[in-house]
Amino acid sequence: MPRSPAAKSASASRRTAKPATQAGEVAAVDLGSNSFHMLVARDSGGQLQVVDRLRDAVRLAAGLDARLMLSLDAETRALACLKRFGQRLRGIPADRVRVVGTNTMRRLADGGKFMQAAEKALGHEIEVISGVEEARLVYSGVTHGLGKPKPRRLVVDIGGGSTELIIGHGAMPKLMESTALGCVTHTQRFFADGVVTRARMQEARLAARVELEFVERQYRAAGWDVAIGASGTVRGVWRVARGQGWADEAITRSAVNQTVELAIRAGNAAKFDFPGLRDDRRPVFAGGLAVLAGVFDSLGIEAMETSEHALREGLIYDLLGRLSDNDVRSRSVEAMATRYGVDREQARDVERTALKLLEQVHAGWQLDREAATRLLRWAALLHEIGLVIAHEGSHRHGEYMLRHAELFGFSQTDQRLVAALVRLQRGKFAQGALDDLPLSWQTPIRRLAVLFRLAIVLHRSRAPGLRIPFELSAAGKQVRLELRSGWLDKHPLTREDLEQEADHLVAAGFKLRFG
Numbered sequence: 001m002p003r004s005p006a007a008k009s010a011s012a013s014r015r016t017a018k019p020a021t022q023a024g025e026v027a028a029v030d031l032g033s034n035s036f037h038m039l040v041a042r043d044s045g046g047q048l049q050v051v052d053r054l055r056d057a058v059r060l061a062a063g064l065d066a067r068l069m070l071s072l073d074a075e076t077r078a079l080a081c082l083k084r085f086g087q088r089l090r091g092i093p094a095d096r097v098r099v100v101g102t103n104t105m106r107r108l109a110d111g112g113k114f115m116q117a118a119e120k121a122l123g124h125e126i127e128v129i130s131g132v133e134e135a136r137l138v139y140s141g142v143t144h145g146l147g148k149p150k151p152r153r154l155v156v157d158i159g160g161g162s163t164e165l166i167i168g169h170g171a172m173p174k175l176m177e178s179t180a181l182g183c184v185t186h187t188q189r190f191f192a193d194g195v196v197t198r199a200r201m202q203e204a205r206l207a208a209r210v211e212l213e214f215v216e217r218q219y220r221a222a223g224w225d226v227a228i229g230a231s232g233t234v235r236g237v238w239r240v241a242r243g244q245g246w247a248d249e250a251i252t253r254s255a256v257n258q259t260v261e262l263a264i265r266a267g268n269a270a271k272f273d274f275p276g277l278r279d280d281r282r283p284v285f286a287g288g289l290a291v292l293a294g295v296f297d298s299l300g301i302e303a304m305e306t307s308e309h310a311l312r313e314g315l316i317y318d319l320l321g322r323l324s325d326n327d328v329r330s331r332s333v334e335a336m337a338t339r340y341g342v343d344r345e346q347a348r349d350v351e352r353t354a355l356k357l358l359e360q361v362h363a364g365w366q367l368d369r370e371a372a373t374r375l376l377r378w379a380a381l382l383h384e385i386g387l388v389i390a391h392e393g394s395h396r397h398g399e400y401m402l403r404h405a406e407l408f409g410f411s412q413t414d415q416r417l418v419a420a421l422v423r424l425q426r427g428k429f430a431q432g433a434l435d436d437l438p439l440s441w442q443t444p445i446r447r448l449a450v451l452f453r454l455a456i457v458l459h460r461s462r463a464p465g466l467r468i469p470f471e472l473s474a475a476g477k478q479v480r481l482e483l484r485s486g487w488l489d490k491h492p493l494t495r496e497d498l499e500q501e502a503d504h505l506v507a508a509g510f511k512l513r514f515g
Helices: 005-015 072-089 103-107 111-122 131-143 183-190 198-211 213-222 231-243 253-266 279-299 311-323 328-339 344-361 369-382 394-404 412-423 439-458 492-506
Strands: 025-031 036-044 047-056 097-101 152-158 163-169 172-179 226-230 250-252 303-307 470-475 478-483 511-514
Touching: 025 072, 025 311, 036 072, 036 311, 047 072, 047 311, 072 111, 097 103, 097 311, 103 131, 131 152, 131 163, 131 172, 131 226, 131 311, 152 231, 152 279, 163 213, 163 279, 172 213, 183 198, 183 279, 198 213, 198 253, 198 279, 213 279, 226 231, 231 250, 231 253, 231 279, 231 303, 250 253, 253 279, 311 328, 328 369, 344 369, 344 439, 344 470, 369 412, 369 439, 394 412, 412 439, 439 470, 439 492, 492 511
Parallel strands: 025 097, 152 226, 226 303, 478 511
Antiparallel strands: 025 036, 036 047, 152 163, 163 172, 250 303, 470 478
16 A cells, blocks of 8 residues: 555665565564554464564553543653664565554544654554454464364454454454453553452453443354463463462463452552563553453353464464465455456456556656555456445445445555545545545545546446557646547547546546547
């Protein structure tokens, strides 16, 4: 995808000198609600060879006020952490780094402002992903390479602001949910002053079960061979229980209950001096423990294994797939096209012409060729999905479907970009389709929309395999389309469509000439 100006500048400087020690490295950064994590690794025969790990308990969720605005202290902690991470990432090419924001980044009211500062500090683009996409990546990270002894798996990841629950078979997730339960948010709600009483713990545990009520029946009916817990909360409870002699390789229901009693006896987070519990985990331990107990109660779990792997490893595997031309996003687009009965031949014709138009103007229009190619391919394949609802306004229907669909592998921005192109494919140039895109994306999307619209106009006849002789030039907002002499005379409908298109593009500030 096109990168932000800060990320482009940073990646340009890195290309000038790449240390030999960093050759082949890939990196994943997880901007969680409790902690920021970074994993640097190499692919060693299909297995990850971890080179470096960094972690900082930023507690971003604790910095949100009632208006979902981020406090200055939380923003300062976050940006300082990202500067440190950015230093470690220098020398790793931008296409070998993925950075994602999760629950708190999804909720931020001033997300755009913070995002710009965060990307500048880190030197890389940040993708905000949906809860379901987070769940998919967690499952991938936890189950990769586990084999098939216990193929039906329940994976639970309790983060700072959300809890992901996934049931899958082997490497394939089947049920995925992201719930508004997290160790930071639950601690703020029930243990904000650090005091832990039996009544508070019971209330917090019950509240977690109430939040999980909507998944309880479906997940119990699906069943699993093994339950696996990932990330800091589950691992923290396991370490405390093991330190007390209540757990070995797995956390049992009894161990969870005993750990709850331990926390109640301590009475205050300041007194959580338990063997195995990290200092930075103490302030949010009670909330996370209540959520975990609620998960055990809701789903009837008797024992849960733990995994050192989670979202970061899933990001790395996903990134390696993209680098090896096995991009899950393309598979998601293909699946959606199949589901809605897309006319593949028409989609291929539109794609071919759109990419030919791009080839002729990407340099002059300063478009990232690789990113623009992906966007146009996805938009071409999906631009007619709205027809499944109605022909009238199909581009608006298609936009809505794309904005709200679960497209695995896509960040929220990725999805909005494709949806914007589908919305802008014809008719009046709907400027509102660009409103929620980052500023750095708006000019590229306007220009890509012009190319996409022209490709669709040129193939309105739907003649299979039609090859159109044209040359396109563009400078600023001046666009010139030259067709072979006499071609428009033989295609009067296309001439009329182009005249109408020239009028539509005026509203977007473009001047189209053709002949």
